[in-house]
Each structure stands twice: as structure tokens, then as C-alpha cells.
Amino acid sequence: MSQLLSPFIRTVLGDIAPGQLGVCYAHEHLIIDPSFATHTNTDFLLDDVSKCVAELQEAYTCGVRAMVDSMPMACGRNVHKLAEISGKTGIHILCPTGIHLAQYYTPGHWSTRLDEDALAALFVSEICDGIDNNDGNGPHWLSGKHRAGLIKIAGGLDQLDDQQQAIFRAAAQAHCITGAPILTHTEQGTAAMEQLSILQDHGVDLKHVVLSHLDRKPDSTYHRDVLQSGVRLEYDSCFRWKSVNENPTMNLICELLPQFPDQIMLGMDAARRSYWKQYGGSPGMCFLQTKWRSRMLDVGITDVLIDQMFIHNPAQTYAFIQPKESVQ
Ligand SMILES: [Zn+2]
Numbered sequence: 001m002s003q004l005l006s007p008f009i010r011t012v013l014g015d016i017a018p019g020q021l022g023v024c025y026a027h028e029h030l031i032i033d034p035s036f037a038t039h040t041n042t043d044f045l046l047d048d049v050s051k052c053v054a055e056l057q058e059a060y061t062c063g064v065r066a067m068v069d070s071m072p073m074a075c076g077r078n079v080h081k082l083a084e085i086s087g088k089t090g091i092h093i094l095c096p097t098g099i100h101l102a103q104y105y106t107p108g109h110w111s112t113r114l115d116e117d118a119l120a121a122l123f124v125s126e127i128c129d130g131i132d133n134n135d136g137n138g139p140h141w142l143s144g145k146h147r148a149g150l151i152k153i154a155g156g157l158d159q160l161d162d163q164q165q166a167i168f169r170a171a172a173q174a175h176c177i178t179g180a181p182i183l184t185h186t187e188q189g190t191a192a193m194e195q196l197s198i199l200q201d202h203g204v205d206l207k208h209v210v211l212s213h214l215d216r217k218p219d220s221t222y223h224r225d226v227l228q229s230g231v232r233l234e235y236d237s238c239f240r241w242k243s244v245n246e247n248p249t250m251n252l253i254c255e256l257l258p259q260f261p262d263q264i265m266l267g268m269d270a271a272r273r274s275y276w277k278q279y280g281g282s283p284g285m286c287f288l289q290t291k292w293r294s295r296m297l298d299v300g301i302t303d304v305l306i307d308q309m310f311i312h313n314p315a316q317t318y319a320f321i322q323p324k325e326s327v328q
Contacts, residue, residue, distance in 0.1 A: 005320070005322055007319040008319065009021055009092075009094065009149060009315070009319055010094065010147055010150075010180070010320065012079055012082045012083045012094070012095050012147075012149070013086050013093075018316065020092075021314060021315045021318070022064075022065025022066055022311060023064050023065050023310045023311055024065065024311065024315070025068065025268055025285075025288060026068050026210065026234045026265035027183065027212050027234045027268075028067045028068060028069055028267060028269065028270065029070060029269065029270060030052050030067060030082060030085060030093065031046055031052060031071070031076070031078045032044050032047065032271065033076045033081075033135075034076070035074075035075050036075065036104060036106050038076060040103075043272045043273050044271055044273075046276070049081050051276070051279060052085050053085055055276055055284065055285050058277075058284075058285070058286055059089075059091070060091055062286045062289045063289050064285070065090075066093070066314065067092070067094075068094045068149075068314070069095050069096065071096070072096050072097060072098035072099055072152040073099065073111075073126070073131075073132065074111060074137055075100050075104040075105060077131075079095045094149035094150055095131065095146065095148055096148055096151060097126035097127055097131065097148035097150075097151055097152070098150075099111045099153060099154070100154050100185070101154045101156070101164075102163065111167075116166045116167070116169045116173065117170070119170035120169075120171075120173035120174045122136070123148075123170060123171065123173075123174035123178075124173075124177050125141075126143070126147070127149075127151070127174065127180045128178060129147070130144045130146060130147050148180070149180070149181075150181045150182065150183050151171045151174055151175060151181070152183045152184070153184050153185070154167075154185035154187075155168070155191050155194065156191065157187040157191070158187075160194055168198040168199060168202075169198060169202055171199070172199050175199075176203050176323065176324040178320070179321040179322055179324075180320055181208040181210070181320070182199065182210070183209075183210045183234075184212060185212050186211055186216075188216045189213055189217030190217060192214060192222075192226045193225075196211075196226070205321060206230045206231040207230055207316070207317070208319075209231050210232045210265065210317055211226065211231055212234045212267070213236060213237070214235065215235040215237045215249040215252055216237055220255050227256065231263070232262075232263045233265070234265045234267050235249050235264065236269035237249045238266065239283050239287055239292070250295065250296070250299060253301065254299060254300075257305050257308075257309070261305055262316070264313065265309055265317070266288055266309055268288060270285065289310075293306060
């Protein structure tokens with residue numbers, strides 16, 4: 001019989017109680033080190049610790065207390081830098097294990113070839129023992145002192161190919177063994193149902209699954225169908241829509257948040273230098289907590305619902321649950 005664990009959130013600097021998380025951005029990219037991804041697009045390169053620290057210190061003064069980094073293994077993730085940034089800013093940072101879309105790895109990379117059991121073993125190791133000191137880039141695997149707090153995986157446009165399906169099944173296995181939450185990338189908001197059915201068929205508790213970027217497909221009927229499953233959604237296009245008068249993300253929040261107050265969260269997903277003030281871009285990482293918050297208040301969204309999105313939902317979603325196949 002396994003022992004009953006009290007809920008906790010696993011940050012790069014250790015485990016905390018969910019109530020300690022505070023205002024949380026649910027899908028971020030704080031560090032992207034030189035990698036195949038940054039080689040193909042230099043705007044993805046976010047490797048400067050001091051710039052990140054300066055921008056997050058400003059976010060802290062705006063009230064932000066936690067951020068979920070979304071870069072999984074071997075594509076620019078650097079948990080050592082995330083730990084340093086967390087220590088210097090006081091912002092809780094979660095770092096994922098998992099695998100991104102194949103386009104972010106060199107052709108033939110091991111992540112595109114390993115089967116689901118081998119992938120699951122790596123995910124479990126990074127959650128329980130520690131993230132690989134060399135970020136899965138070889139030549140040896142050595143668990144470091146910082147542990148992964150979630151599993152990040154990605155599906156393709158309108159469907160999941162065979163390897164993506166294997167990665168989803170691996171994440172489900174690792175979730176059942178460790179109780180770690182799952183964050184997924186959807187391509188342009190599509191294939192949500194396909195993602196959910198694999199996870200659900202393999203025993204995952206959908207309350208601890210977050211589908212990202214759904215607002216890139218701003219069809220409220222589609223969102224409503226997905227939300228009926230109990231899964232959580234992360235919206236991050238708030239600052240991306242060009243029109244001043246029409247913001248589809250705001251429309252979705254106004255329509256769906258009152259009915260599904262426990263299931264919607266916000267993030268910046270600012271994976272480009274051109275979105276960070278410190279790299280000379282805009283709108284900067286304070287945006288959600290300052291301008292966007294006041295726009296939400298202007299259109300009549302209550303403080304209670306806003307806190308629900310920024311504080312309560314991330315605290316519940318990103319908490320580990322009692323593992324189904326306890327090994328801890
Ligand atoms: Zn992302």
C-alpha cells in the first residue's frame with residue numbers, strides 16, 4: 001500500500017504547498033539556450049540570465065509569483081539557469097521533463113526514435129531523481145539536484161503522428177507512476193480531442209492536464225466541448241491579436257470563464273526575444289498582470305474570477321496527485 005501524500009508543487013528549488021504558489025503564468029519560456037531550435041530561428045534564443053532576472057524582478061513588483069517554464073528536454077532547456085533565476089527573483093519556477101515537436105530537434109534525434117517505455121523511464125527519472133545535468137544531450141545521463149515539476153508534450157496540426165502518440169502514452173505512464181501534471185502544446189489550438197482521448201485511455205486524471213494555445217482556434221463551441229471533459233485550458237494569445245477593438249481571447253474569457261471558472265489559465269508563451277523588454281521587444285512579461293488585468297476588469301470580469309485564473313487554478317492543476325502505481 002502506498003502512503004497518502006499531501007498535495008505539493010515541484011519547483012526547481014524544491015517542493016512547495018499549492019497555497020504558496022501565488023499569481024502564476026501558466027506557460028512560459030524563460031530560458032532557451034543555443035540548440036537546434038535557436039539555430040533555425042535566432043529570435044527563439046533566450047539565453048541571458050541577467051536579462052531574465054531583470055525582467056522577472058519587474059514582474060515580481062507587479063505581483064507575479066510563479067511561472068511554468070515549458071521547454072522540455074534537449075531543445076534549449078537549462079534547469080541550472082532556471083534555478084539561478086528563481087533564487088535571484090523569488091519567483092517560483094517549474095521546469096518540465098518531456099519531449100517537444102520533432103521540428104525542434106536535429107533530424108534522427110533519439111527523441112524521435114525511442115519507444116514509449118524508454119521515454120516514460122526518462123520522464124520518471126527526471127521527476128523523481130533529477131533533471132539530467134546535460135539536458136539529455138549526452139554522452140552520459142546524470143541526474144542533477146533539480147527535479148522536473150511537470151511533463152510537457154506536443155501534438156501536431158489536426159492530428160498526432162505515430163511518434164507523438166507514443167510520447168503521449170509515455171507521458172500517461174509517467175503521470176500514473178509519479179502523479180506529475182501534464183502540459184501539452186496544441187498546434188494552432190487543434191486536435192484537442194485527439195490528445196485527450198490518448199491520455200484518458202491511458203489512465204490520466206484530466207484535472208491535471210493543461211492544453212496550451214487553444215485560443216489560437218477561437219471557436220467557443222469547440223472550447224466548450226473540450227472543457228466539458230474536465231481538462232484545463234491555457235490561453236496565451238492575449239497580446240498577439242492585432243485589432244484594437246476585437247480580441248478573440250477576451251471574448252472566450254468573457255463567454256467561458258463564468259461557466260468553467262476552475263478550468264482556464266493564462267500565460268504569455270513569450271518564446272521570442274521580440275516579446276521581452278530586456279531584449280528590446282514588447283509587450284514584456286508584466287503585460288498580463290498589468291494591462292491585461294485592467295482590460296479584463298474594464299469588460300466586467302470580477303477580481304474573484306481573475307484570481308481564480310491566476311492563482312487558484314494553477315495551484316490545483318500543477319499539484320502532484322497520489323500516484324496510481326506508487327514507487328515513491
Ligand atoms: Zn510554448
